[in-house]
Amino acid sequence: MKRNSLFATVAVIIAALALAWFLFVVLLRQSTPATRGASPASSESPAAASDDTGTTPGRTIKIHLLSVAADGLHLDSVERDVPYAGNTVDQATAIIKAELALQAPLVTAIPKGTQLKALYVTDKGDAYVDLSPEVSQNHPGGTTAELLTVYSIVDALTMNLPAITGVQILVDGQEVDTLAGHVDLRRPLQKDVDYVRTAGASKP
Amino acid sequence: MLPVTSRRRGVLALTVVLLLLTWRSVAGQGTIFTIISPAGRRSLAATAVHGHEMFALNDLAAAFQLNVQADTLGAITISYKGKTIILTPDQNLASVNGRIVSLATAPTRSNQQWFVPVELVNQALAPIYGERLELRADSHLILEGNVTAPRAPEPAPTPAAPAAPVQPAPARPAPSQPAAPATPPPSLGTPQPTISTIVIDPGHGGSDKGVQGPHGTLEKDITMAVARRLKCAIEGRLGIRVLLSRDGAETLSADARAALANNTKADLFISLHATASFRTDTSGAEIFSLGLDRDAAQASATASSSAQQLPVTGGGSRQVEIVPWQFAQTRFVDQSKTLADLIEQQFKGHVPLDGRAITQAPLRVLVGANMPAVLVEMGYLSNADQENELGTGNFQNAIVQALYGAIVQFRDTLNTRAKATAQGGGAR
Numbered sequence: 001m002k003r004n005s006l007f008a009t010v011a012v013i014i015a016a017l018a019l020a021w022f023l024f025v026v027l028l029r030q031s032t033p034a035t036r037g038a039s040p041a042s043s044e045s046p047a048a049a050s051d052d053t054g055t056t057p058g059r060t061i062k063i064h065l066l067s068v069a070a071d072g073l074h075l076d077s078v079e080r081d082v083p084y085a086g087n088t089v090d091q092a093t094a095i096i097k098a099e100l101a102l103q104a105p106l107v108t109a110i111p112k113g114t115q116l117k118a119l120y121v122t123d124k125g126d127a128y129v130d131l132s133p134e135v136s137q138n139h140p141g142g143t144t145a146e147l148l149t150v151y152s153i154v155d156a157l158t159m160n161l162p163a164i165t166g167v168q169i170l171v172d173g174q175e176v177d178t179l180a181g182h183v184d185l186r187r188p189l190q191k192d193v194d195y196v197r198t199a200g201a202s203k204p
Numbered sequence: 205m206l207p208v209t210s211r212r213r214g215v216l217a218l219t220v221v222l223l224l225l226t227w228r229s230v231a232g233q234g235t236i237f238t239i240i241s242p243a244g245r246r247s248l249a250a251t252a253v254h255g256h257e258m259f260a261l262n263d264l265a266a267a268f269q270l271n272v273q274a275d276t277l278g279a280i281t282i283s284y285k286g287k288t289i290i291l292t293p294d295q296n297l298a299s300v301n302g303r304i305v306s307l308a309t310a311p312t313r314s315n316q317q318w319f320v321p322v323e324l325v326n327q328a329l330a331p332i333y334g335e336r337l338e339l340r341a342d343s344h345l346i347l348e349g350n351v352t353a354p355r356a357p358e359p360a361p362t363p364a365a366p367a368a369p370v371q372p373a374p375a376r377p378a379p380s381q382p383a384a385p386a387t388p389p390p391s392l393g394t395p396q397p398t399i400s401t402i403v404i405d406p407g408h409g410g411s412d413k414g415v416q417g418p419h420g421t422l423e424k425d426i427t428m429a430v431a432r433r434l435k436c437a438i439e440g441r442l443g444i445r446v447l448l449s450r451d452g453a454e455t456l457s458a459d460a461r462a463a464l465a466n467n468t469k470a471d472l473f474i475s476l477h478a479t480a481s482f483r484t485d486t487s488g489a490e491i492f493s494l495g496l497d498r499d500a501a502q503a504s505a506t507a508s509s510s511a512q513q514l515p516v517t518g519g520g521s522r523q524v525e526i527v528p529w530q531f532a533q534t535r536f537v538d539q540s541k542t543l544a545d546l547i548e549q550q551f552k553g554h555v556p557l558d559g560r561a562i563t564q565a566p567l568r569v570l571v572g573a574n575m576p577a578v579l580v581e582m583g584y585l586s587n588a589d590q591e592n593e594l595g596t597g598n599f600q601n602a603i604v605q606a607l608y609g610a611i612v613q614f615r616d617t618l619n620t621r622a623k624a625t626a627q628g629g630g631a632r
């Protein structure tokens with residue numbers, strides 16, 4: 001009999017301890033969402049690129065853009081000055097705009113008429129580059145050409161901005177499988193300097 | 205003997221404890237995962253259900269603010285910021301924002317609660333979560349958002365089969381195999397042919413024309429013409445079954461092409477294309493196999509495959525291996541590279557190669573192929589001379605001959621390896 005009450009008492013004490021622990025965990029969980037909420041918000045709705053704001057007038061920095069090499073298989077790096085921006089998103093925007101604006105006599109891997117619609121950067125360092133449909137519609141096709149188009153964008157950002165470690169190309173605001181049927185664009189791609197031939201490129 | 209009333213009291217108290225703790229067992233059958241996020245650490249308990257480490261769905265939902273709803277038909281919908289995962293009880297396939305993903309094991313009900321495999325975090329939750337979410341099973345960590353954690357010494361991911369030597373020395377076993385036993389092994393009967401089905405994928409088709417040459421030649425027509433010739437050559441001379449992913453004008457998705465190869469248990473997948481350059485004088489063929497960047501390699505290392513008993517038409521069932529679709533090719537990256545090397549060798553002197561000849565790249569159609577797979581760009585349609593060449597029977601036959609030669613060599617490589625394995629004591 002005594003042993004049984006002892007058994008029951010111990011059980012009740014364990015129950016009380018468990019309840020205390022349970023409440024502690026629940027309270028802890030309820031206190032975290034507020035702080036946790038901030039992190040997805042900042043990574044999911046980062047500052048979007050704006051047209052001309054964010055750059056400092058007069059001040060420029062040297063960057064390396066990419067054009068198609070004479071062999072048609074690689075990218076040559078081309079030095080250009082772009083306006084200095086105080087933050088990654090604006091600087092990335094300036095770089096992509098400069099990449100899209102490269103002109104003859106340079107041959108670029110960017111299909112005719114391609115415009116930058118928006119650019120986002122997550123906390124993780126993934127940049128989302130939203131391009132107009134011309135990047136796909138006016139693409140000549142073929143794995144080789146498609147790789148050069150994709151890595152013109154990916155490497156232009158990752159080579160110039162160490163804060164950006166991955167780049168995913170979107171078309172008209174949408175995630176796409178590929179631009180022309182070959183290169184998998186369903187996830188951010190990392191820097192690949194095998195396509196780049198000239199100075200300014202170094203393996204990570 | 206204990207009096208019934210006090211025993212009942214004890215049992216009641218214990219039940220309270222058990223209810224409070226649920227399966228959060230202090231007896232140690234469960235494990236605690238630590239969630240590390242920029243906001244701090246929290247815990248999530250896992251428990252072994254039918255021998256598999258699982259999270260109670262309610263706990264997982266509480267930990268990541270997921271909304272869970274069970275419908276009358278039994279499906280469970282997990283939603284987060286407008287994206288959904290749909291689970292079906294006792295089925296190890298989930299729909300993750302419309303994509304079918306195979307889970308490590310099926311969700312199961314125990315003690316009035318739903319349990320899901322811990323791998324669900326990587327396989328289904330991470331893709332819809334919006335920010336980084338990574339479960340490291342061996343170190344019992346879940347990394348959320350922008351945090352870093354030292355990588356515990358995890359067991360290396362299952363190594364892919366060793367890349368076969370390009371030219372196997374006939375008299376000696378492959379270098380990675382143990383020495384042959386002194387006495388010959390008993391005869392194993394007729395050896396299984398290592399390649400019995402090949403899927404040839406004529407690139408593009410239907411409304412997807414692919415590259416268009418300056419004189420109007422379409423990539424989809426060239427790929428079809430070569431695919432038909434290759435099928436004839438292989439079937440006629442090797443007796444291997446060859447299936448084309450399309451017959452004529454249909455438009456197929458990349459996944460549909462790989463699915464045909466997976467569903468027919470093909471041993472090889474060869475996708476044929478003709479390419480383009482932004483420079484009109486670029487010419488030559490180039491052979492591609494899948495390349496993985498650091499993220500993709502890491503993601504595939506955490507994915508696991510599982511075997512399942514599935515019913516087959518005509519009665520009975522058979523063991524089917526379920527491999528996460530997006531990682532199917534990762535196990536064959538080395539073998540695919542070997543095949544690409546063999547094709548390059550066979551092309552030399554017969555089909556001109558471009559300045560790179562061979563490349564590993566993240567190519568969409570190869571990702572889902574659950575067998576050695578390559579993509580062959582046969583030449584540049586953007587180059588007017590090559591466009592003419594690609595349209596001729598002679599050039600197409602040269603390509604077919606070279607691919608045929610590479611397939612024979614690849615088969616011999618597999619046979620040599622299989623023989624060496626058998627002689628080495630039947631390992632694997």
Ligand SMILES: [Zn+2]
Nearest residue numbers: 142407414477
């Ligand atoms: Zn193609």
